[in-house]
Amino acid sequence: MIRGMYAATAGMMTMLSRVQTISNNLANVNTPGFREDTLRLTSFPQQLMARLFSAGGTQQIGSAINGIVNESVATRFTQASLRQTDSPLDLAINGDGFFGVQTAQGVRYTRDGSFRRDGNNQLVTAQGDLVLSDAGTPITLPPGAVSVSPEGQIRVTALIDGISGPIDQPVARIGVFTALEPGQLRKTANNQFEDATGLAQIAPQPLNGRATVHQGFLENSNVDPARAMSDMMVAQRSYEASARMLQLQDDMTARAVSDLGRL
Amino acid sequence: MPISQLVRSAVSGMVSHKLSLDVIANNLANVNTSGFKASRVNFQDVLYQANRLATSNQDLRIGAGVHPVEIQPFFTQGSLVQTDSATDMAIYGNGFFRVQLPDGQTGYTRNGSFRVDANGLLTTTDGLPVQPEIRIPADLVSSVTVDTSGVVRGERTQPDGTSRSVEIGQLQVATFVNPEGLEAVGQSLFRETANSGGATVGLPNSPGFGQVVAQALEQSNVNMADEMANLITAQRAYGFSLKALQTIDEMIGMANNIRNR
Numbered sequence: 001m002i003r004g005m006y007a008a009t010a011g012m013m014t015m016l017s018r019v020q021t022i023s024n025n026l027a028n029v030n031t032p033g034f035r036e037d038t039l040r041l042t043s044f045p046q047q048l049m050a051r052l053f054s055a056g057g058t059q060q061i062g063s064a065i066n067g068i069v070n071e072s073v074a075t076r077f078t079q080a081s082l083r084q085t086d087s088p089l090d091l092a093i094n095g096d097g098f099f100g101v102q103t104a105q106g107v108r109y110t111r112d113g114s115f116r117r118d119g120n121n122q123l124v125t126a127q128g129d130l131v132l133s134d135a136g137t138p139i140t141l142p143p144g145a146v147s148v149s150p151e152g153q154i155r156v157t158a159l160i161d162g163i164s165g166p167i168d169q170p171v172a173r174i175g176v177f178t179a180l181e182p183g184q185l186r187k188t189a190n191n192q193f194e195d196a197t198g199l200a201q202i203a204p205q206p207l208n209g210r211a212t213v214h215q216g217f218l219e220n221s222n223v224d225p226a227r228a229m230s231d232m233m234v235a236q237r238s239y240e241a242s243a244r245m246l247q248l249q250d251d252m253t254a255r256a257v258s259d260l261g262r263l
Numbered sequence: 264m265p266i267s268q269l270v271r272s273a274v275s276g277m278v279s280h281k282l283s284l285d286v287i288a289n290n291l292a293n294v295n296t297s298g299f300k301a302s303r304v305n306f307q308d309v310l311y312q313a314n315r316l317a318t319s320n321q322d323l324r325i326g327a328g329v330h331p332v333e334i335q336p337f338f339t340q341g342s343l344v345q346t347d348s349a350t351d352m353a354i355y356g357n358g359f360f361r362v363q364l365p366d367g368q369t370g371y372t373r374n375g376s377f378r379v380d381a382n383g384l385l386t387t388t389d390g391l392p393v394q395p396e397i398r399i400p401a402d403l404v405s406s407v408t409v410d411t412s413g414v415v416r417g418e419r420t421q422p423d424g425t426s427r428s429v430e431i432g433q434l435q436v437a438t439f440v441n442p443e444g445l446e447a448v449g450q451s452l453f454r455e456t457a458n459s460g461g462a463t464v465g466l467p468n469s470p471g472f473g474q475v476v477a478q479a480l481e482q483s484n485v486n487m488a489d490e491m492a493n494l495i496t497a498q499r500a501y502g503f504s505l506k507a508l509q510t511i512d513e514m515i516g517m518a519n520n521i522r523n524r
Contacts, residue, residue, distance in 0.1 A: 023507035024326035029274030074403040117441040119460030
């Protein structure tokens with residue numbers, strides 16, 4: 001009896017966690033480069049059940065599962081659609097890979113390419129973290145109009161003097177970092193990921209058609225709101241069912257305690 | 264899992280998308296304000312709490328929602344419209360007009376709808392003097408012209424009846440490494456910040472600086488169609504978070520009512 005109550009409670013607890021995960025996804029439906037999380041659940045270890053006091057002493061009658069538990073959070077790294085912004089320092093990756101940024105805590109990886117210049121002419125994120133080139137170094141942009149090719153080559157066109165007209169010069173190539181496997185990346189915050197292994201195996205790779213960089217675009221969040229809403233409805237009903245189970249078992253226990261005692 | 268943690272991500276979504284709606288509403292309200300620059304809100308996800316699992320030594324990282332990281336103005340060129348006023352001017356290209364704020368500091372604006380005050384000073388419509396000071400003699404007010412390099416001239420009638428062009432002053436423009444880092448202070452005015460970098464002051468139409476277009480005003484750079492699309496997106500996003508909050512509330516309510524019969 002009590003075992004069933006715990007199973008029902010475990011069901012309620014995991015469904016709350018699932019709804020919280022979905023709620024976080026929905027809150028980030030407009031966050032550029034956001035990657036959707038899914039909560040993976042697993043059953044509690046099976047338990048061998050035995051009947052006592054049977055003819056031949058204890059008799060095994062099979063196994064039962066005592067509820068459900070959170071296992072892990074998996075991030076879905078699928079490509080999201082690109083949205084045109086026309087801002088020259090908004091960049092989006094179509095394909096594999098991440099932009100690399102230098103933070104106070106070390107190198108982080110992001111799909112959010114809403115970059116800008118800081119007061120020192122360097123390419124930075126909204127936080128002011130330095131964006132890294134394919135050589136793993138910060139990118140300094142001289143004053144002038146910035147263009148970024150699909151291969152990630154950054155060029156700046158500027159009037160050097162009043163005589164020779166605008167001069168177009170290559171500045172750097174933006175780094176597109178690739179993890180060996182998606183599970184290597186762990187979310188931190190600020191649209192960034194860290195290397196969960198700590199092995200620093202995530203390095204800038206030549207694009208070679210694996211990905212293209214788009215200037216004047218931002219990548220949307222890859223949260224599918226319709227699916228998130230239906231997942232949330234399922235989780236809510238599942239929670240409701242567990243709550244009913246708990247209620248039922250509470251009633252049964254109450255009957256056992258009060259009515260049986262009256263006999 | 265505490266209730267506060269449960270509702271936080273949904274509430275953060277509502278607060279953030281509400282801010283987005285506010286900014287879009289402000290952009291739309293200023294669709295006809297000369298020199299106005301559209302802004303957008305940039306979002307980021309929030310710290311992931313590492314809930315240690317009892318059944319393994321793995322962390323369960325569930326996000327705590329979203330937060331607005333900044334309101335970013337966009338300094339793309341607005342279109343120029345012709346006006347009849349000799350003291351209306353627009354910058355085509357890079358740069359800002361410099362004006363003196365009431366506290367003595369320098370403000371920067373793209374709104375060149377200037378006028379001449381009682382003392383002959385060239386000022387903004389709010390009476391803030393243009394920097395460096397340009398004092399227009401009373402007899403030249405009616406004949407003021409500005410060329411693309413920002414030289415202000417007037418025609419002075421000579422005793423013999425002919426008129427001669429007189430140079431009155433020179434307009435200057437300021438550029439910034441990162442204009443998006445400027446702080447908007449209202450009345451189409453901006454202040455420099457550590458983020459924007461210091462102002463580089465120069466002559467209009469010189470390398471790196473835009474040219475002055477006389478008898479014209481720069482229109483707002485708000486794109487109506489884009490803003491309407493953003494409005495719908497932000498409104499829907501708000502709705503999703505609201506729905507998530509309602510669901511969580513109902514679930515907590517169910518837990519509350521298990522023994523309420």
